[in-house]
Amino acid sequence: DSGVTQTPKHLITATGQRVTLRCSPRSGDLSVYWYQQSLDQGLQFLIQYYNGEERAKGNILERFSAQQFPDLHSELNLSSLELGDSALYFCASSKAGVNTGELFFGEGSRLTVL
Amino acid sequence: SQQGEEDPQALSIQEGENATMNCSYKTSINNLQWYRQNSGRGLVHLILIRSNEREKHSGRLRVTLDTSKKSSSLLITASRAADTASYFCATDPNQAGTALIFGKGTTLSVSS
Numbered sequence: 001d002s003g004v005t006q007t008p009k010h011l012i013t014a015t016g017q018r019v020t021l022r023c024s025p026r027s028g029d030l031s032v033y034w035y036q037q038s039l040d041q042g043l044q045f046l047i048q049y050y051n052g053e054e055r056a057k058g059n060i061l062e063r064f065s066a067q068q069f070p071d072l073h074s075e076l077n078l079s080s081l082e083l084g085d086s087a088l089y090f091c092a093s094s095k096a097g098v099n100t101g102e103l104f105f106g107e108g109s110r111l112t113v114l
Numbered sequence: 115s116q117q118g119e120e121d122p123q124a125l126s127i128q129e130g131e132n133a134t135m136n137c138s139y140k141t142s143i144n145n146l147q148w149y150r151q152n153s154g155r156g157l158v159h160l161i162l163i164r165s166n167e168r169e170k171h172s173g174r175l176r177v178t179l180d181t182s183k184k185s186s187s188l189l190i191t192a193s194r195a196a197d198t199a200s201y202f203c204a205t206d207p208n209q210a211g212t213a214l215i216f217g218k219g220t221t222l223s224v225s226s
Contacts (some may be wrong), residue, residue, distance in 0.1 A: 002156060004156075004159070026214075033213055033214075035216070042216065042217065043157075043202065043216040043218075043219075045213050045214070045215060045216075054206045056211050056212055056213045057211070058212075069163075088154070090156060092154075092157075101162065102147060102162060103157075103158040103159065103214060104159070105156035106150075106156055107155060108154075108155075
């Protein structure tokens, strides 16, 4: 158990819909990262927050947005969903704002868009 | 963009054999990390090697880093069936505003 909690574990929805994925980082960790894992693209970095502020941005689509709340949990919002958005979405956390150490990953949220 | 590229994409061995996976990357890095993922589960950190280190050991794992060739290798000695998983290298690029970049992974299958 990494200490990172993601909900929901599974989500099935239709094209055009909007979903919210939630992540609670390990106790004491200030950084939250979101990654998307699909078979053809591998593990793609989406976005990082550190203590409520956006710290780094990767290949995140404009239809996707994220935020980190004062209690440090984070939400990833995916809108106008397309079939290609079907993937495993991982949240990871770390203490620091820079990549000086390991990331602790949650078990992921599997999104299926029909 | 993909920074690390693992090789081979898939590896099948017998229990007791050694498994070697390689990772190549493109830009200068602060550190390189290896992670393991069991099917459909979250990634688990295995080992981190800093850019000024050449070799690191952790139990049955041995990692090497050659910054001149921009490559790293992960050796798992005396493999067990429980080592069956996907292994990813992740690089920490030496530039602000980026996070760990993962390769596509090597799928290791260890049969008993």
